[in-house]
Structures are given as C-alpha cells and as structure tokens.
Amino acid sequence: MEVSPFPYQGPLPPDRVRGRDGLLQDLAERVTERRVTALLGPRRFGKTSVLRRLAADLTEVSTIAIDLFGVQTHADAVVRLSSAMQAAVPSIREPAVELSVEAGIDLGGLQAKLALSPARRPDARALFDQLVQMLVTLGRRMPLLLVFDEFQSLTTVDGATAVLRTRLQHHYADVGLIFAGSAPSAMRDVFTRHDQPFFNQADLVTIEPLDLAAVHAIVVDGFADTGRDAGSVAGNLFDLTGGHPQRTMRAADQVWRLTGPGESADGRWGRALTRLRDAEAGVLAATYDDLTATEKKVVRIYANGGSIYGSAAERLELSPGAANHARDRLLADGKLRHRDEGDIVVTDPLLADWLVRRLPL
C-alpha cells in the first residue's frame, strides 16, 4: 500500500517539517545564545515536530528531549528523564550512562526498582534531583540542549519544578533550555506567575498556524511526490483549517486518498469534506459534550463568528459575566485561541465546522 504524504498522527520525522523556517531560525539562535525559551501553543500545532527538527538541525549540540506528558509523580518524572537520556544520540548517551554508573544509578533498571515495595524502593524525589544534577554536569562537559516537552505536566508534581529551577538556574549559560507545552495558560503561568519557581526565567515564544504559502507548498509537493496533481485544493484546505497543522494534514490526507495516481484533486474536495466530517463527527460531538453548558454556548457563538455580548448571546440566554468566565477558561485550555488580528476563534477548525452545521445561530 502507498504511504500517504500527509501523516497526521504524532510528531513528524524531522525531514517532513515544513513551513517553520522562521521559527526554527529563531529557536536555533536562542539555543546558541543560551536564552531560556518556553514554546507555547495549542495541542497539535507541531511543537514536538519542530523541536525534533531543531535537534536534527543543531548538529554541534546534542539534545536530550524529555517528554513529560501526563507525569503525576516524581517516580514518573524519573522514568521519563532516564528514558530520555537512554534515547539520546550516542555522543550524549554514553557519558550519561557513565555518570549514572558513577552515581550508582542503573538507568535501564529504574522503572523496575521504582515499582518495588516501599521498603526496597529508592526515594524517587532524591533520584529526580540526582538525575537533574547529572543533566547539568553533562551540560558543563559538552554542548547540550535540554528540551522539556509537555512541561506543564511537571507542575502537578509537588516541588519538582522548584528542584529543576534550583539545579538549573546557575547554569543557564552552560545548557540550552527549551520548555514546551500545550495547555497554553498552564504553561504561561509557570513562567509568568510570581509564585512559580520559573517566574521570569524564560522568553515566551508562540507557535502559530501554518500560513497559506506553507500549506500550499506542503500540499502541492505531497501530491506531486506521489504522482498526483493537487490542482487548487490547497486553497480549499486552508479555507477549512486556517493552517491548523494537524487538521490541514488530516484533511489533505482525505483528499489524497480519493485521488488516484496520475489524477488531479480538482473536483474531489466536496466528497473529501463529507468523508472527513463523517469520520470526525463522533469525536467532535464527544468533545463538545464534555464542555459545561456555558462553555458550549460560548464555543458555539465563536464558531459562528458572533460576539459573546451580542444578539447571539442574548438568544442563548448567556449573561456577560458567565460568558467571560467560560471564555477565559476555554482560552486557558487552548480550546479557543487569539488569532493574529486579536479576535478569538475556536482552535479546532473541525469543531467550529461541526458546530456551524449542527448548531447554527
């Protein structure tokens, strides 16, 4: 079977990352100049993909990428740190393993040890601290970039970000540091709230949707590379997704599947859109259902391009106070986002599309 040129699940391999040249250059400069950076953006905007590409591009620096998604305890964080060290390129893995052996830590066996009975289990807090110190030691020996992905998860582990801050703060000049995360306000809070250990410790950089030129190039090349013609479908895709990276790839894949080798995508958009809507309807309905009654009204209004203070709000019996609260929560969760122009939109264009069709105003 032919492999689709539009993968839409999980991070992309570095050579597939397109349309991120400006961001990549900015991040590369930040790493080189050792400016601590927090990369913020909604889910599935391509944060992990762009960071993998950055690691591949920065050949003079070795990267350890730590995925903190869903960590709840020090033991979870320890396991993630140790697997990140073991997954790193040999130039950094080998000294990491050496250091751990010197410290009496068997990186490969940590997970099993942390599952032992309490009396035989190592202290996960102490181990976390030790591993962080090992990262700092590595960074002082060789050019190192540490990427903490899904960093907001670590804030739920009592005291963990404070340890990280304490161990790292005197070494910002030694180690490249990028923190990435998705629930935008949880991430923002880590770096902008006075009571947080990383207050004012990083520059915030936001990842934006892909622009029309990038979507056009990705779509046209994806079709051409597989012996097909994209026709004018890139414009249809951009109109639907507004450049939301994962949604763009999902929709592009759908049209591509309906276009045989040697064929053009022209004339196939309508059918692709119907299939896409059918395939996603269940998940979108469930997503919508998970919202509170007030959030539902607010999302519905923004999907339909209305104002939460206007006539649509009145018709939905939505009070300004309740609407403001719900809007702020939805922005904090990344379900809504500010567009360049400052207006607020539903982050997932397919959810917006579903709402316009199912619950028009």
Ligand SMILES: Nc1ncnc2c1ncn2[C@@H]1O[C@H](COP(=O)(O)OP(=O)(O)OP(=O)(O)O)[C@@H](O)[C@H]1O
């Ligand atoms: N530069 C890009 N060009 C085209 N598509 C992209 C790009 N970056 C990301 N995507 C699409 O978005 C999907 C998700 O990418 P990725 O996992 O990097 O996002 P993320 O922001 O890390 O998501 P999450 O918040 O779920 O961790 C990819 O599978 C791909 O379809």
Ligand SMILES: [Mg+2]
């Ligand atoms: Mg990610």
